[in-house]
Amino acid sequence: MKLSYNQYDVHCTHPFGISRNTHESYPEIFVYLEKDGLIGRGEASPSDRYGESADLILNTLGKGIQFPEAIVHPNIFEETVLSQCNGLKALEVALSIAYLDWWTQNNGMPMKDFFGVTTNSGPLTSFTIAIGNMDLIAQKVEEAKPYHILKVKLGSENDKEIIHAIRAETDKVIRVDANEGWDLASGEIMCKWLADQNVEFVEQPLPADKVHDTAELKKKSPIPLIADENCLIPENIPEIAHAFDGINIKLMKCGSMLKAKQMIDMAREVDLQIMLGCMVESSIGITAAAHLAPLVDFADLDGHLLIDNDPYIGMQIEDGRVIIPNGDGLGVELNSKYKGLK
Ligand SMILES: [Mg+2]
Incomplete structure (x- = not known):
């Protein structure tokens, strides 16, 4: 399974203010998992409230993630892959979404099924x-x-x-x-x-x-x-x-x-x-x-x-x-x- 990723900054239509802070943009990390001509897409939207950032995610991705060689059920994928994400929940879910996107396409079904x-x-x-x-x-x-x-x-x-x-x-x-x-x-x-x-x-x-x-x-x-x-x-x-x-x-x-x-x-x-x-x-x-x-x-x-x-x-x-x-x-x-x- 081939992993690639991009940082992409989403820009707010209006500055987005909450009780803690205001942002004009937020960095997203898009992750892509490719195999057999299908692409699974995922997204990490790190929150500083939980000590996460785009840099921490990019550093973790830069160190490399090991994927199972065979096609595995999403349960097995999550057990073996998400523990490599350094506890970064936004990265974990990006890989979870990307694999489930790929796996459900490979099984010819919408993700909701x-x-x-x-x-x-x-x-x-x-x-x-x-x-x-x-x-x-x-x-x-x-x-x-x-x-x-x-x-x-x-x-x-x-x-x-x-x-x-x-x-x-x-x-x-x-x-x-x-x-x-x-x-x-x-x-x-x-x-x-x-x-x-x-x-x-x-x-x-x-x-x-x-x-x-x-x-x-x-x-x-x-x-x-x-x-x-x-x-x-x-x-x-x-x-x-x-x-x-x-x-x-x-x-x-x-x-x-x-x-x-x-x-x-x-x-x-x-x-x-x-x-x-x-x-x-x-x-x-x-x-x-x-x-x-x-x-x-x-x-x-x-x-x-x-x-x-x-x-x-x-x-x-x-x-x-x-x-x-x-x-x-x-x-x-x-x-x-x-x-x-x-
Ligand atoms: Mg809330």
Whole structure:
């Protein structure tokens, strides 16, 4: 199996601000696995929140990855290959996606079939309004017109002002992501206030090391709490299930398509609601997540919609809903405008 890779910087349509930082672009690493005339594509979108970077990924790839000589089941591939990724979850999932793309193409099936998904249609996706220039809020709400649900980044000083500005434009359902920006006292005030603003739930209200406080907030909050920074891998689910009403699964956090499916199954067993989220990324990573989307309650798969140089075409949105592309494997193709990529 031949491995190649490229760094590619995705450029944000608007500077993307959350409670921690603001970015104008993000480095992606595309990985390609080729064998027998088929190409499997994967994407790593490293997050500094988790100590990952494009340089760390490129260094690890530069040292070489050993692949099984025979064609193996994706379970075996992940057992033997992902341990060589130096613990970098974004790289692990890039190789997981690329191999599953290759393997399902080689078996003449769409990736979703591997997971027992029987429909191409997933939930409605939210569209993110990030922290940024307040004067742009009306424009951002207008740009979000094709989507039925807004995800609003809070956790800054002017949280109420942001919600008031959006509510002046639209009464669409809002999902709030505080990105660890509150403490127990401010979280309690905000959750009660947001409940009156047609807000469906709040993602990661408190810092990830405040699980005890989050469990207290859960008792008082009229709206559900969803774990993001508190829920990275399957092993986190039993640790935090008492403090949240649901979890946000992201491929870039859990490091494997198979583990993402395992997290969906585990969350169902303990009655946690399930959201499928993403980083700011291209249509490779987003489409991989889309293949699992019909299995979850909430989709937040808009990372490719927030950039203006997505080189790939994959998952589509119809009337706000996630639609898995037809075709074998991931179903992603390179937009012919973009040269130098595969
Ligand atoms: Mg989040």
